[in-house]
Amino acid sequence: MxxxxxxxxxxxxxxxxxxxxxxxxxxxxFKDYEVRQYVVQVVFSVTFAFSCTMFELIIFEILGALSSxxxxxxxxxxxxxILLVLIFVVPFYIGYFVVSNIRLLQRQKLLFACMVWFTxxxxxxxxxxxxxxLSPKHGILSIEQLISRVGVIGVTLMALLSGFGAVxxxxxxxxxxxxxxxxxxxxxxxxxxxxxxxxxxxxxxRIAMTRRQMYQRGEDQNKQTGFWGMIKSVTxxxxxxxxxSLIQQEVDAxxxxxxxxxxxxxxxxxxxxRIEYSKTFQGKYFNFLGYFxxxxxxxxxxxxxxxxxxxxxxxTDPVTRGIEITVNYLGIQFDVKFWSQHISFILVGIIIVTxxxxxxxxxxxxxxxxxxxxxxxxxxxxxxxxxxxYFVSSxxxxxxxxxxxxxxxxxxxxxxxxxxxxHRWFDVIFLVSALSSILFLYLAHKQAPEKHMAL
Amino acid sequence: xxxxxxxKVLVLGDSGVGKSSLVHLLCQNQVLGNPSWTxxxxxxxxxxxxxxxxxxxxTYYIELWDVGGSVGSASSxxxxxxxxxxxxNGIILVHDLTNKKSSQNLYRWSLEALNRDSSPTGxxxxxxxxxxxxxxxxxxxxxxxxxxxxxxxxxTKRNEVLTRTAFLSEDFNAEEINLDCxxxxxxxxxxxxxxxxSRFFDKVRRLLF
Numbered sequence: 001m002x003x004x005x006x007x008x009x010x011x012x013x014x015x016x017x018x019x020x021x022x023x024x025x026x027x028x029x030f031k032d033y034e035v036r037q038y039v040v041q042v043v044f045s046v047t048f049a050f051s052c053t054m055f056e057l058i059i060f061e062i063l064g065a066l067s068s069x070x071x072x073x074x075x076x077x078x079x080x081x082i083l084l085v086l087i088f089v090v091p092f093y094i095g096y097f098v099v100s101n102i103r104l105l106q107r108q109k110l111l112f113a114c115m116v117w118f119t120x121x122x123x124x125x126x127x128x129x130x131x132x133x134l135s136p137k138h139g140i141l142s143i144e145q146l147i148s149r150v151g152v153i154g155v156t157l158m159a160l161l162s163g164f165g166a167v168x169x170x171x172x173x174x175x176x177x178x179x180x181x182x183x184x185x186x187x188x189x190x191x192x193x194x195x196x197x198x199x200x201x202x203x204x205x206r207i208a209m210t211r212r213q214m215y216q217r218g219e220d221q222n223k224q225t226g227f228w229g230m231i232k233s234v235t236x237x238x239x240x241x242x243x244x245s246l247i248q249q250e251v252d253a254x255x256x257x258x259x260x261x262x263x264x265x266x267x268x269x270x271x272x273x274r275i276e277y278s279k280t281f282q283g284k285y286f287n288f289l290g291y292f293x294x295x296x297x298x299x300x301x302x303x304x305x306x307x308x309x310x311x312x313x314x315x316t317d318p319v320t321r322g323i324e325i326t327v328n329y330l331g332i333q334f335d336v337k338f339w340s341q342h343i344s345f346i347l348v349g350i351i352i353v354t355x356x357x358x359x360x361x362x363x364x365x366x367x368x369x370x371x372x373x374x375x376x377x378x379x380x381x382x383x384x385x386x387x388x389x390y391f392v393s394s395x396x397x398x399x400x401x402x403x404x405x406x407x408x409x410x411x412x413x414x415x416x417x418x419x420x421x422x423h424r425w426f427d428v429i430f431l432v433s434a435l436s437s438i439l440f441l442y443l444a445h446k447q448a449p450e451k452h453m454a455l
Numbered sequence: 456x457x458x459x460x461x462x463k464v465l466v467l468g469d470s471g472v473g474k475s476s477l478v479h480l481l482c483q484n485q486v487l488g489n490p491s492w493t494x495x496x497x498x499x500x501x502x503x504x505x506x507x508x509x510x511x512x513x514t515y516y517i518e519l520w521d522v523g524g525s526v527g528s529a530s531s532x533x534x535x536x537x538x539x540x541x542x543x544n545g546i547i548l549v550h551d552l553t554n555k556k557s558s559q560n561l562y563r564w565s566l567e568a569l570n571r572d573s574s575p576t577g578x579x580x581x582x583x584x585x586x587x588x589x590x591x592x593x594x595x596x597x598x599x600x601x602x603x604x605x606x607x608x609x610x611t612k613r614n615e616v617l618t619r620t621a622f623l624s625e626d627f628n629a630e631e632i633n634l635d636c637x638x639x640x641x642x643x644x645x646x647x648x649x650x651x652x653s654r655f656f657d658k659v660r661r662l663l664f
Contacts, residue, residue: 033556190538197498197520197539204500205516208482212502255497262495262535269531 006070013056014049021048025380028364033376040377043085043093044384050082051391055352058395061409062345062402075413083146086388090381091120097377124149131421147392147414151422154393157386159426161362163433166297171441173290178278181271189268193261200254203247210244301434304427340403348401355394359387396422462660463542466521467564468549469557473603476636477549478521481652486637493523496539503656517656519547525560533567540568545597545659550623552602552616552633558623561600565627569596597662598629599655606635630655 022045026035035041057075060066095116099109128149171177277283323340363383370379399410400423411419466474475497479487482499501517522539524532546568550558602620617633624631632648634641642649 033554190535193495194538197496201498201500201518204498208500208502208516258496259494265535265538266529266531269534270529273531 002067003070003073006066006074009066010053010056010074014053017049017052018045020052021045024048024360028360029367029380030376037097037377039093040097040380043090044380047082047085047090047384047388050078050085051388052356053078054082054391054395055356058348058352058398058402058406058410059345061406062341062348064341072409072413075409079143079147079413082388082392083143083150086150086385086392087121087124087146088117090385090388092117094378094381094385095120097381101375101378127152131425144414150389151393151396152425154389154391155397155422155426156429157390158393158397159429160433161359161390163430163435164437165358165362166293166300166430167434167437167441170290170294170297173286173293177445178275179271181268181275183272186265186268186272189261189265193258193265196254196258196261200251200258203251203254207244207247207251297434301431304431304434307427308424308431344402344406348398351398351401352394356391359390363387393422397426462515462517462544462656462663464517464519464545464547464656464659465540465543465568466519466547466549467561467568469551469554469560469564470523470525472549472551472554472557473636474521474523474549477547477601477603478519480636480639480642481519484639486639493521496520496522496536503653515660517659536567543568543596544663545599545655547599547601547655548627548629549601549603551604552620553604553607555619558602558619561623561627565598595662597655597658598627599652600624600627600629600631602631602633603636605633605641606638 022041025041025044030041053074057071057078060071092113096109096113099112099116128145131148131152278287322343363386367379367383395410396414396419399407399419402410466478468474470492473490475493476487476490478497478499479485482501497520499519499521501519502514503517504514520539522536524536528536546565548561548565550561600620600623602616608616620631620633630651632641632651634648640646642652
């Protein structure tokens with residue numbers, strides 16, 4: 001009986017998450033496009049729903065809601081479904097939509113889509129070889145094989161995003177890094193842009209007029225042939241077409257210049273808006289936060305280095321350690337079991353909510369930046385894939401943040417994976433990503449004022 | 456010769472509707488082979504005869520300014536784009552007949568171009584019910600509506616699409632042309648499309664002089 005009630009609760013929550021994913025897709029991601037293939041929207045919402053259900057199950061685990069056997073059942077069910085979606089459904093549809101965009105392969109769409117899927121599976125399988133992620137007692141077709149590979153990809157993504165985010169966040173928030181842009185700078189650039197456009201226009205007018213005159217005189221139809229024709233064409237000046245190609249080259253160069261000027265003007269306008277924003281109350285608050293985040297970022301990089309250098313993987317989670325410290329060093333006595341549960345719940349809840357929100361915002365920004373009307377379907381599916389893998393790996397890594405008694409279900413469900421490897425891998429990629437982001441931002445920051453000064 | 460007879464026409468629309476192909480077709484009388492994303496603004500020039508066939512026949516240039524980007528761009532992009540909207544003599548609004556959103560976004564595009572003096576985020580309407588038809592009736596700048604990718608609409612849906620575009624052209628108080636930018640025969644001399652096009656350009660020029 002309780003199993004039935006539990007299943008109903010799970011199912012209702014899944015429907016709710018599905019609805020949320022649907023709305024998010026329609027209102028945020030696809031707000032400038034028309035949804036013509038509903039399959040894409042359904043697949044995205046399904047991936048989102050099942051990922052969120054996994055988080056929900058962790059929360060239930062901590063709170064002790066629902067009965068233990070039904071939790072275990074739903075964990076397994078959820079895991080199978082999400083692996084099915086991430087490994088079979090989404091890659092197949094990505095291949096299908098990519099193939100539909102290419103005109104040549106229109107006829108045998110399904111066949112080519114299957115071929116693409118097989119290539120994906122091959123590389124996906126090969127991915128597992130260089131990593132020591134499995135204990136040898138697992139067979140070829142076990143679920144652990146799939147999860148381990150999904151975990152590797154997801155953890156890499158998490159670490160990359162995390163590293164870049166940790167560095168970019170203080171850089172964006174703090175106004176210390178904002179370049180000084182005045183209105184006159186922007187006006188000067190705009191004037192240059194318009195002057196360049198005027199030059200392009202006048203040159204194109206010359207080309208159009210010359211071409212018209214050539215057409216009227218029948219010059220290009222009148223190509224002289226034969227021996228005398230060749231001699232004639234050497235001596236007489238082919239002013240028409242020579243001039244044209246010269247002017248055309250100048251026009252091409254000017255058009256390239258106009259594009260660069262446009263992009264620089266956009267950049268300056270964006271900086272000016274940020275400067276204005278930083279003078280507001282909200283801006284000052286974010287600036288203040290930025291200082292905190294930069295300290296946090298430095299600390300995280302330091303910890304990651306320590307972990308790698310001293311080959312240390314944390315054995316206890318932050319909650320238990322925090323409680324230990326308060327009890328042993330500060331001498332405050334309190335009911336450990338009771339508080340441990342609540343604190344883990346809050347901590348894990350915060351981690352889940354911020355990671356979902358952060359990921360959705362990043363995906364939306366990414367989508368707006370690179371999508372066009374042709375490729376929007378493919379890009380959304382790729383984002384759904386990334387999202388699914390990201391959430392699966394965050395469950396994997398979250399195991400470390402929970403006290404021992406709650407870890408057991410995750411270990412049971414996901415099987416005997418080498419969890420320590422994943423944490424080490426996360427630290428390595430995080431370090432690499434953070435350091436290269438620092439380098440990248442430093443170079444970009446240095447280069448911009450020089451470019452600006454040279455104008 | 457060139458500076459006195461300057462006629463500037465903007466070509467606006469969502470990304471991917473076919474503005475660059477259209478401009479190329481109008482100016483070079485050829486189909487654009489490899490369309491790519493327009494960054495900023497690309498200009499092309501069309502040589503047009505005013506009052507063709509009459510003693511007052513005069514040749515003049517029409518500058519077609521093809522402004523790239525989408526209507527939901529960041530405000531920094533919108534403020535930069537506003538630079539191109541100065542002293543405009545005519546606007547060609549381009550939408551994709553296979554994509555309803557691109558037609559709906561034309562209201563926002565036209566407001567962005569005509570309200571260039573106010574801030575870019577100020578007067579944007581998000582759906583046509585807030586839209587003020589009188590504003591467009593008194594509008595001094597001539598508009599032309601062009602629907603692209605006509606060949607990609609199946610026969611069965613054609614009537615529905617054409618009714619929709621008829622409403623659109625009424626709202627804008629503008630003529631409409633539906634064509635396929637990869638096929639020059641839609642604008643061949645003598646077709647009703649070609650007549651509408653030259654009527655539009657003549658109207659633009661007449662308002663100047």
